[in-house]
Amino acid sequence: MMLARVADSLYWVGRYVERAEHLSRLSAVMLNATLDRTEAGAQAAQLARASIGDPESASLADPFDAARALVLDRERGGSVVLSLSGARENARQVRDQITTESWERLNLLYLRATGGRAERDFDADAPDFLQGIIADLHLFKGAADATMSHGEGWRFMLIGVHLERAQLIARLMRVCFSGAQGRVIDDHLALVSILRMACALEPYLRVYTADLHPRYILEFLLFDEEFPRSIRYSTARIEEHLTQLSKGREIGRGDPLRLAGRLNARLTYTDVEDVEATGASAILNSVEAECSAIHQAMYETFVAYPLETRLPA
Amino acid sequence: MQRPDDYPLGPAYDEMFAASGDTRAHYQLLHTRIQTLGALELADRQQTLERSFLLQGITFTVYGGGEAAAERIIPTDLFPRILPATEWAKIEKGLTQRLKALNLFLADIYGEQKIIADHIVPRDLILGAPSYRRQMQHLYVPHNAYVNVCGSDLIRGEDGEFFVLEDNLRVPSGVSYMLANREAARRTFPGTFRQAGVKPVERYPDLLLATLKSMAGDWRPNPQVVVLTPGVYNSAYYEHAYLARLMGVPLVEGRDLAVHDDLVYMRTTSGLRRVDVIYRRVDDDFIDPLSFRRDSSLGVAGVFNAYRSGNVVICNAPGTGVADDKAVYAFVPSIIKYYLDEDAILPNVKTFLCRDPVELSHVLANLDTLVVKAVGASGGYGMLVGPHASRAERADFAEALKADPENYIAQPTIQLSTAPCLVDGRIEPRHVDLRPFILSGEKVVVTPGALTRVALKRGSLVVNSSQGGGSKDTWVLSDDGRAPPDLPDADGVDAESAL
Numbered sequence: 001m002m003l004a005r006v007a008d009s010l011y012w013v014g015r016y017v018e019r020a021e022h023l024s025r026l027s028a029v030m031l032n033a034t035l036d037r038t039e040a041g042a043q044a045a046q047l048a049r050a051s052i053g054d055p056e057s058a059s060l061a062d063p064f065d066a067a068r069a070l071v072l073d074r075e076r077g078g079s080v081v082l083s084l085s086g087a088r089e090n091a092r093q094v095r096d097q098i099t100t101e102s103w104e105r106l107n108l109l110y111l112r113a114t115g116g117r118a119e120r121d122f123d124a125d126a127p128d129f130l131q132g133i134i135a136d137l138h139l140f141k142g143a144a145d146a147t148m149s150h151g152e153g154w155r156f157m158l159i160g161v162h163l164e165r166a167q168l169i170a171r172l173m174r175v176c177f178s179g180a181q182g183r184v185i186d187d188h189l190a191l192v193s194i195l196r197m198a199c200a201l202e203p204y205l206r207v208y209t210a211d212l213h214p215r216y217i218l219e220f221l222l223f224d225e226e227f228p229r230s231i232r233y234s235t236a237r238i239e240e241h242l243t244q245l246s247k248g249r250e251i252g253r254g255d256p257l258r259l260a261g262r263l264n265a266r267l268t269y270t271d272v273e274d275v276e277a278t279g280a281s282a283i284l285n286s287v288e289a290e291c292s293a294i295h296q297a298m299y300e301t302f303v304a305y306p307l308e309t310r311l312p313a
Numbered sequence: 314m315q316r317p318d319d320y321p322l323g324p325a326y327d328e329m330f331a332a333s334g335d336t337r338a339h340y341q342l343l344h345t346r347i348q349t350l351g352a353l354e355l356a357d358r359q360q361t362l363e364r365s366f367l368l369q370g371i372t373f374t375v376y377g378g379g380e381a382a383a384e385r386i387i388p389t390d391l392f393p394r395i396l397p398a399t400e401w402a403k404i405e406k407g408l409t410q411r412l413k414a415l416n417l418f419l420a421d422i423y424g425e426q427k428i429i430a431d432h433i434v435p436r437d438l439i440l441g442a443p444s445y446r447r448q449m450q451h452l453y454v455p456h457n458a459y460v461n462v463c464g465s466d467l468i469r470g471e472d473g474e475f476f477v478l479e480d481n482l483r484v485p486s487g488v489s490y491m492l493a494n495r496e497a498a499r500r501t502f503p504g505t506f507r508q509a510g511v512k513p514v515e516r517y518p519d520l521l522l523a524t525l526k527s528m529a530g531d532w533r534p535n536p537q538v539v540v541l542t543p544g545v546y547n548s549a550y551y552e553h554a555y556l557a558r559l560m561g562v563p564l565v566e567g568r569d570l571a572v573h574d575d576l577v578y579m580r581t582t583s584g585l586r587r588v589d590v591i592y593r594r595v596d597d598d599f600i601d602p603l604s605f606r607r608d609s610s611l612g613v614a615g616v617f618n619a620y621r622s623g624n625v626v627i628c629n630a631p632g633t634g635v636a637d638d639k640a641v642y643a644f645v646p647s648i649i650k651y652y653l654d655e656d657a658i659l660p661n662v663k664t665f666l667c668r669d670p671v672e673l674s675h676v677l678a679n680l681d682t683l684v685v686k687a688v689g690a691s692g693g694y695g696m697l698v699g700p701h702a703s704r705a706e707r708a709d710f711a712e713a714l715k716a717d718p719e720n721y722i723a724q725p726t727i728q729l730s731t732a733p734c735l736v737d738g739r740i741e742p743r744h745v746d747l748r749p750f751i752l753s754g755e756k757v758v759v760t761p762g763a764l765t766r767v768a769l770k771r772g773s774l775v776v777n778s779s780q781g782g783g784s785k786d787t788w789v790l791s792d793d794g795r796a797p798p799d800l801p802d803a804d805g806v807d808a809e810s811a812l
Contacts, residue, residue: 004580005569092370093545096558100369107370152582249583302582307571310584 004303006097007156009090011298013098014160016087017106021137022168023080026052027067028130029196034063036189043185044193051172051197052078067126072119080133084113099147105140109133155241159298162234162241163291169198169231170287173221177214178281188212203227218280219272231287235264238294245302256297263290314344320740325728326473327742328394339397339790346505347392347733347740356738359391362497371493371551387490388783390734393498394745394765395509397793404467404475404749405759407659410649412463412751415480415636417652419459422635423449433651434644438668442641444483444634446597448604452621454630455528458753461592461628462521464488464764467659467747469730476662476727478746480645482637483629484594487764487784488517488750489552492559494786495762510791514762517750518559521592524754528626529589536589538562539579541570543595543611553594567595572615575622590626591616597631605631639688639722640666663725667718676723677714680707683723685714698774700726729774734767734785744768746776747787761789 026048033044045063054070071080088110091098112118113133122129141161148154176185176194185191191212195201198221207224208216224230239260246257267287275283314336316322322330329340336344347355363386366372372384396404421428422439429436439445464485466478495514499506522538529536542553544566557564563579570588571578578585593600599609604617619625635641643664646657665672665683676683680699687695697710714721731742749763766776767783776782 001586002582003563003565003569004582005566006563007582089545092550094564095370095551095554096564103370104368108368111367156582245582305584307573307580307585311573311578312585312587 002097002152002156004305006094007153008299008303009094010097010153010157011160012090013087013094013106014157014162015164016083016090016160017137017140018161018164019078019168020080020083020087021134022165023052023070023078023083024130024133024137025199026197027070027080028127028134029193030063031067031126031130032196033189033193038189040187040189040193043187043190044197047172047176047185047190047194048197051168051175064126068122071130072122081113081118084110084133094153097153099143101147102140102144105136105143109136109140112136152245155245156302159238159241162237163295165229166231166234166238167288167291169221169229169234170284170291172197173218174281174284174288177218178279178284185214191217198229200227200229215272215276218275222275222283223267223270223272232264232267235260235267235287239264242298254297256294256301259290259294259297263287263294314341317740320733320742323728323731323742324471325742325744326469326471326730328469328730328732328745339395339793342505342509343392343395343502346502352738355391355735358501359735362389362391362501365497365500366493369493371489388767388769389490389494389497390743390767390783390785391501392733392735392740393502393786393788394732394747395788395790397790399793400475401512401761401789403658404747405761407475407477407657408463408465408749408751408759409757410653410655410658411465411477411480411645412460412753412757414649414652415463415482415645416457416459416753418648419630419633419636420454420457421652423452423454423459423632428648428651431651433647434641438638438640439635442635442638444597444632444638446605446632446635448617448621449630449632453623455626456753456755458528458755459630459633460636461524461528461630461752461754463751463753464748465751467749468662468727469747470727473730475659475747477645477659478662479639480637480642481748482633484596485748485750486549486552486594487748487766489555490784491750491760491762491764491787492517492555494764494784498786498788506788509788511788512761512791514760517760518556520752520758520760521556522560522562524752524758525590525592525626525628527754528628532623533589537587538590538592539565539570539588541565541567541591541593541595543567543599547594549594556592567610567612570613570616572613572619575615575619575624577613577616577619577625588625590628592628597634600627600631639686640668643722662727665723667714667721667723670718672723673714673718676721677711680711682726684726685710685721685723688720688722696775698726701774726774729768729776732765732767732785734769734783736769736771741771743771744774744776745785763787763789 030045030048033041049066069076069079073079074081088106091103091106095103144154144157192201195204195217200221204217204220207220220227221230223232225232227233242257242260251257270283316330316334322332329337329344331337366386366389372386418428428434429439460482462485464481464487466481467475468478469475491514525538526536538560539562540553540557542550542564544550554564565579569579571580571585577588579588595611598606599611601612601614601617602609603614616625620627642661643666646661649655649657665676667673667676676685683699685697685699697706699707729744729746732745733740734743745765745767747763747765750760752758765785765787767785768774768776769781769783
């Protein structure tokens with residue numbers, strides 16, 4: 001039993017935390033790639049920005065300025081700082097539901113990223129700053145995993161994490177591999193950067209060795225069963241948690257569990273050959289759309305249901 | 314041990330040093346410890362303390378002002394305030410007596426009104442008060458416990474006696490600071506804490522839960538308790554979340570609750586679920602837009618009717634404010650006498666009611682020595698501290714007094730007792746008050762501890778946090794204090810080994 005509003009807030013904690021981590025990683029990779037002044041580096045930075053809908057504007061042509069804005073700009077929706085504030089504000093509203101250990105990790109991170117010294121720290125050593133944020137977010141997730149009961153609230157938070165993650169990875173893949181950018185990416189360094197943006201370089205190498213190829217990368221990030229940032233891994237977790245949350249409930253048409261089951265089945269039984277035949281954009285687009293549908297269905301089922309239908313017997 | 318030269322004693326009673334300059338017995342251990350620590354170590358511990366409050370999110374938020382919302386901690390002082398067992402025993406007895414009488418008074422006011430018929434308190438003072446809720450008339454309240462949580466403000470006068478300054482019977486706050494300060498003090502002075510024999514306050518949350526459950530005890534076997542908060546923007550939000558977490562009950566907002574057929578439900582992920590007891594941290598006015606203020610969006614439409622029907626309990630009961638009104642305060646000793654036939658154990662501060670023409674003229678003639686307070690205001694607002702006010706301020710207040718005398722009371726300016734505080738690295742006396750917390754349901758329980766509020770500005774007598782006050786931990790000892798056991802006596806010979 002859990003308050004509907006609380007479940008909703010925990011879900012958003014998960015989404016915002018995941019978004020902050022992904023954006024921090026994109027910024028770090030972007031800064032690192034452009035150090036080389038190569039064509040591939042510029043291309044990687046461009047892909048990173050395109051994947052979060054940040055077209056290269058004239059005012060922020062310099063990758064450092066672009067990364068800085070992506071991290072620190074409070075005015076713009078979807079910066080790291082705003083995502084952290086969103087996570088922390090939602091956590092504060094359900095402070096009684098989160099263990100002290102996890103709350104303190106998140107609160108400390110928020111205080112550091114929004115404090116008076118944040119800009120100075122970023123300018124002094126941006127990679128270090130971003131590394132710190134990512135490491136702290138891992139600490140938060142670890143503390144939540146190790147101290148929170150793995151019950152309803154925790155599941156709502158993880159569904160938030162995995163929905164956000166699946167959508168972010170799908171968008172990154174779509175920008176890189178659907179031909180939307182007008183050219184095929186085959187440069188080794190650019191491909192390394194793409195894997196880094198998904199935090200996938202080392203796990204990929206262990207499966208495919210240093211043979212980098214867009215087809216393998218697509219296969220890995222879409223279908224790998226074990227890598228925690230592949231889309232299939234996320235859809236499997238979403239289905240798993242929704243199954244637990246739906247015990248004793250009648251599962252009708254449009255139920256989030258049905259939507260999640262369908263999406264997961266599709267990723268389970270599709271091969272990379274099918275994707276190549278039809279083009280990557282079809283499956284990536286439908287992953288994004290179906291994640292949005294699950295999000296909406298969850299809200300209608302668990303949070304904003306009409307009162308008269310749910311009175312106790 | 315003796316008072317250091319740079320610690321000035323004023324006319325006020327000092328908690329640590331007797332007028333002779335000797336350290337009081339129950340402060341011996343702490344004083345010794347402070348002296349061995351030294352200024353640097355103390356400053357260091359103060360910093361650790363503040364950081365831990367910030368980290369835990371024990372903050373209140375200041376919104377507005379262009380910049381993003383700023384979060385501040387309520388200043389917390391390093392040194393505990395210490396009370397010996399005998400003094401506490403009297404406070405405990407006095408508070409229990411007082412709350413029993415006030416609950417009987419409320420039951421009478423919202424019942425037969427005998428005390429009015431017997432001319433002990435004036436009719437218009439009660440029935441004309443904005444805090445009087447006629448909706449509560451003839452409504453059954455279990456155990457006659459109208460006030461389930463009370464936070465009285467006590468002060469110690471120049472002669473060392475405790476007075477009750479104010480009864481907070483509506484939605485008193487501050488108990489989370491009592492608990493957080495204690496947790497901090499245990500870390501700051503672990504050795505001293507252990508040796509001193511301090512009574513525990515940690516049971517407050519489970520005693521609160523038992524009190525709340527006892528309010529529904531006779532008709533629902535395992536009542537669902539919730540804490541109702543105005544939301545995250547309320548300055549006491551931290552406390553609401555803290556208590557809900559430690560009691561293990563849901564923290565709800567008005568929008569989480571719904572009333573259907575005079576039953577109260579909360580919206581959960583698996584449908585609606587019945588609620589039996591609401592510990593509300595929302596003011597009377599905002600509980601129910603159908604019964605009280607129509608423009609309230611913090612409460613729950615229909616909850617008061619559910620309460621009237623006996624399907625839910627609201628704690629504290631609405632309408633308790635009529636008994637902590639600053640003018641009714643003056644009658645509390647007579648109220649105690651009337652219902653319990655006892656004299657008040659804890660005295661009131663002498664109070665002049667400006668509604669009485671004779672007392673009004675006395676007040677007007679002595680504005681420079683009195684504290685004048687608006688009856689309806691709280692939090693240190695609408696108040697004139699005569700000796701500290703300018704001539705112009707006093708003249709302005711005199712006009713307000715003459716225009717609306719019913720709205721004011723006056724009291725002599727009392728030098729609140731002082732306690733040692735760490736201010737800018739130096740140990741200095743600051744004025745303090747004492748807010749203990751009393752629970753009442755099936756029975757009355759006084760938690761052996763309190764929130765000690767501190768006026769951080771030198772010489773200031775206003776301790777409210779909205780006016781720059783801070784707080785410190787309060788140690789209630791299980792005895793009257795003793796010298797440090799391992800301290801050699803004056804001759805340098807250990808007293809025990811000499812035997």
